[in-house]
Amino acid sequence: MYRFEEYAEGIVIKNTADFNIKHIFDCGQCFRWNEQEDGSYVGVAYGRAVRIIQSDNDIYIKGGKIEDKELWEYYFDLKRDYGYIKSELSRDEILKEAIKHGEGIRILNQDMFEIVVSFIISANNRIPMIKRAVENISRRYGKEIEFEGKIYYSFPTPDRLIRADIKELEECGVGFRAPYIVDTVSKIYKGEVDLSNIKEFDTDEAFKELTKLKGIGPKVADCILLFSMQKYDAFPVDVWVKRVMQHFYLAPDVSLNKIRQFGRDKFKFYAGFAQQYLFYYAREFKGKDAF
DNA sequence: CCTCAGGGCTCTC
DNA sequence: GAGAGCCCTGAG
Numbered sequence: 187m188y189r190f191e192e193y194a195e196g197i198v199i200k201n202t203a204d205f206n207i208k209h210i211f212d213c214g215q216c217f218r219w220n221e222q223e224d225g226s227y228v229g230v231a232y233g234r235a236v237r238i239i240q241s242d243n244d245i246y247i248k249g250g251k252i253e254d255k256e257l258w259e260y261y262f263d264l265k266r267d268y269g270y271i272k273s274e275l276s277r278d279e280i281l282k283e284a285i286k287h288g289e290g291i292r293i294l295n296q297d298m299f300e301i302v303v304s305f306i307i308s309a310n311n312r313i314p315m316i317k318r319a320v321e322n323i324s325r326r327y328g329k330e331i332e333f334e335g336k337i338y339y340s341f342p343t344p345d346r347l348i349r350a351d352i353k354e355l356e357e358c359g360v361g362f363r364a365p366y367i368v369d370t371v372s373k374i375y376k377g378e379v380d381l382s383n384i385k386e387f388d389t390d391e392a393f394k395e396l397t398k399l400k401g402i403g404p405k406v407a408d409c410i411l412l413f414s415m416q417k418y419d420a421f422p423v424d425v426w427v428k429r430v431m432q433h434f435y436l437a438p439d440v441s442l443n444k445i446r447q448f449g450r451d452k453f454k455f456y457a458g459f460a461q462q463y464l465f466y467y468a469r470e471f472k473g474k475d476a477f
Numbered sequence: 478c479c480t481c482a483g484g485g486c487t488c489t490c
Numbered sequence: 491g492a493g494a495g496c497c498c499t500g501a502g
Contacts (some may be wrong), residue, residue, distance in 0.1 A: 214497060309498040315486065316497080361484030366499080403499045424497035441478095442498095465497080 188264055190255045196236065197250040199258070200243070204268035206290020207240045213291050213466045214424075215413045217304050217317045218324075218341070228333075230324070231261055232297060233340040235333035249333050263292050271459050278452075280434045281460055288466035293412065293458065298381040299374065300341040301414040306367055306401035307360050308409070315359065322358035323347070344375040366401025373399065389417045404446065412458040421449035421457040426468040 188202045211219040211227050219229035219238075226239040226248075234257075237248040247258060259265065272289070276282040307319050320341070327342035327350060348371055355364035373379040384395045389411060396407040408422035423431070423445045431445045432438045440448075453460040 305497085306499095310483075310496060311498085312486075312496050315484090356484080359485080362482090363484085363499090401499070405498060409497080422497080425495090426497065469497095 190252065190259075192252050193246070196246065196248040197252055197255065197258070198247065199245040199262075199264070202243050202245055202264070204272070204290060205240075205243070205245060205262070205292060206288075207238050207245070209288045209290040209466065210262075210292050210294065212469075213288060213462050214313070214426075214469070215294055215409075215462070216296060217313070217320045220317075230331065230338050230340055231294075232257060233329065233331065235331040235338035237334070260295050263295055266292070268292060268459075271456055275453065275456055275460055275463070278460075281453075281463060284430075284463040284467035287470050288463050291459075291462050291466060293418070293462060295416065296414045297341065298385065298410070298414040299344055301410050302370065302374070302381065302399075302402070303341075303347070303367055305406045305409045305413075306363055306370065309363060309401065309403070309406060311361075319359040323350075323355070323360075326350070326354070326358060344371060347371050348375040363401055369400040370402070385415045389419050392417060393420075404443070408446070412461070418458040419450060419455045421446055421453070421461050423449070423461075424465070426465050427461055430464045430468040 189200050191198050191200055207227055208221075208225075211221070211229075218231065219227045221227055222237075226237050228235070228237045234250070234254065236250050239246040239248060250258060272285050276285060303323070304316065304320050308316050324339040324341050327346045328339035331338045331340060350368070350371070352364045352368055355367055360367060374381065379395070379399065384392045387395065392411055392415060393407050396402050396410055397404065402410070405422050405424055408420040411417035411420040412422060423442050428442065428445060431449065432440060436445060436448060449461065450457045
């Protein structure tokens with residue numbers, strides 16, 4: 187069982203299980219963590235700038251405060267037994283292999299508003315570009331946070347991002363998605379859309395509500411559900427998951443919606459976890475001519 | 478159900 | 491240097 191302790195420069199989570207910071211931060215669920223030369227990750231979550239350092243099963247949160255213990259416990263989804271989920275999913279031979287590659291993946295509990303905007307930007311985009319745009323938006327509309335002598339920025343809240351117009355967002359590098367962001371942020375700001383309320387719906391109802399918003403199609407909605415609303419039966423199908431699914435399970439011409447349904451039916455309430463292992467697996471093979 | 482355009486950047490040729 | 495493709499969506 188893990189436990190939190192304080193140390194000179196922050197807090198440490200001792201004795202974690204199924205926890206690998208590289209797997210967690212590189213499995214496509216987050217855009218604000220950057221790997222450093224020493225293998226640690228620096229990033230901002232819920233307005234806190236910290237450095238995450240892994241030493242075997244101990245996770246150091248440099249700059250972390252002990253009063254935020256519950257916040258980090260929630261963020262890293264520590265209460266969930268990933269060992270059990272993996273053993274269930276390993277009954278499928280392909281998942282068993284995929285899990286070997288990303289055995290330390292955990293699904294982060296991220297801020298809903300940040301995830302909505304970040305994944306609108308993700309549409310037909312590349313990860314470095316998404317990261318850059320999210321960073322630019324944070325720098326322009328977020329709050330300053332000082333850490334290790336540098337200035338970092340929190341992702342803006344709706345009442346701050348509402349000030350952004352299409353032109354400014356384009357300058358941040360979001361491209362043709364700028365009007366979608368303006369529209370969706372305004373609906374959230376005005377209360378026409380209440381993300382906390384949508385979170386209480388079941389997965390299908392929440393999916394319907396989210397896809398009503400500009401810039402949110404099936405794939406982006408599934409990402410929002412999985413990465414910020416704890417809907418673990420969601421199965422986001424991006425190009426990578428599409429490739430693995432068509433290679434291992436389905437015919438090459440099966441539609442995205444069919445793949446989504448297949449994944450949800452096959453993996454049930456673990457579909458979202460399966461998707462993460464498959465995504466990480468697929469990207470490991472990038473350029474290796476596997477698919 | 479279908480097709481297609483849509484920042485801008487990077488990889489490929 | 492052109493062309494394809496990108497964690498895809500909206501419009502037709």
